Amino acid sequence: MPAPATAHRVRDVVAPLVEAAGLVLEDVEVTRAGARSVVRVVVDLDEDATGGLDLEQVAEISQSISDAIDGVDVPGTEYTLEISSPGIGRPLTERRHFTRSRGRIVTLRLTDGSTLRGRIDDVDRTVPDAVLVVTPQIPGEKGRPPVIGDPVRVPLASVRDGRVEVEMGRLAEVSDDEDDDAQDATSAGQES
Template sequence: MSTTQSERLRGLLEPLVVARGLDLEEIEVTPAGKRRVLRVVVDSDDGVQLDTCAELSRVVSERLDETDAMGAHPYVLEVTSPGADRPLSEPRHYRRATGRLIKARLTDGGELVARITGVDEEGIEVRVPGVKGRKPTDRRLAFDEVEKARVELEFNRKAGSAGDQAADGQSQEEA
């Protein structure tokens, strides 16, 4: 998608998204046979419900029908939330992933798997799991130290684990 079309679509759709308390994360137009797919990715601190996506889809569709932003060619509109494998690139992404395990490639060439325990304007606090019986260690990473990061999916994580408590800022005594 051209930068001009992307900027135009963002300018047209972002006010609709923001009015619903959401962040416009991405706009993507891709060819799909004789049609195109316009994917609008939205998110919020509380996540995005299916009903919210459906309502936003109706509003976006109406706005696009009122303009020529997509041109005369047919397209399919998808309004969705980011997938679990979405890269963490903004401070709000890390904040929303607090308590989750991430895999990060660091700018110094290293790689780190750790649980996010806190986020502020400059960076993240993480808990690195202990290896071979050692205790976990806490570490601070500035955002500019992280080249690339994604949430790691955990299928066997126990509820109420130490990472959950660290993410909530509570100890077992407080819970």
């Protein structure tokens, strides 16, 4: 059962810490799990950052958030703190979500009811309302390469939301260093 009032209080406590760490607070959720509470805090990098959160950043912000929550006794019960990043499945709804997804293939649901699938090449933030620059891609049939169109400009105001698509072919492009970093992150996450 969600505890919205408690989530708002946790958000008030942790938002300044997250901002001071140069991160963005995506979401806070507090739920009951028996006699305990589970406090979930989702943080992300600033929209101009590249890559993802590393374990060091997560560890630092986790300790700060835990200390702050303990200091004001927000949940009022024993709790488990979970800190995470939004992940690939989150809906893209804000400009910074689209900016962070540059270079990825997305499916956009537009306000006119249509959809557009393509790679986000850029987000033009020099205009009053941001504009997405998207190269349309229509998947090829039975192993054929996708049909790639000319880049189009899509005003962010005409986008209802978007979803990043996992590109299986790009997984093979991961360098050995990135693969080793991902393996280290997975191992460290299992130990805590």
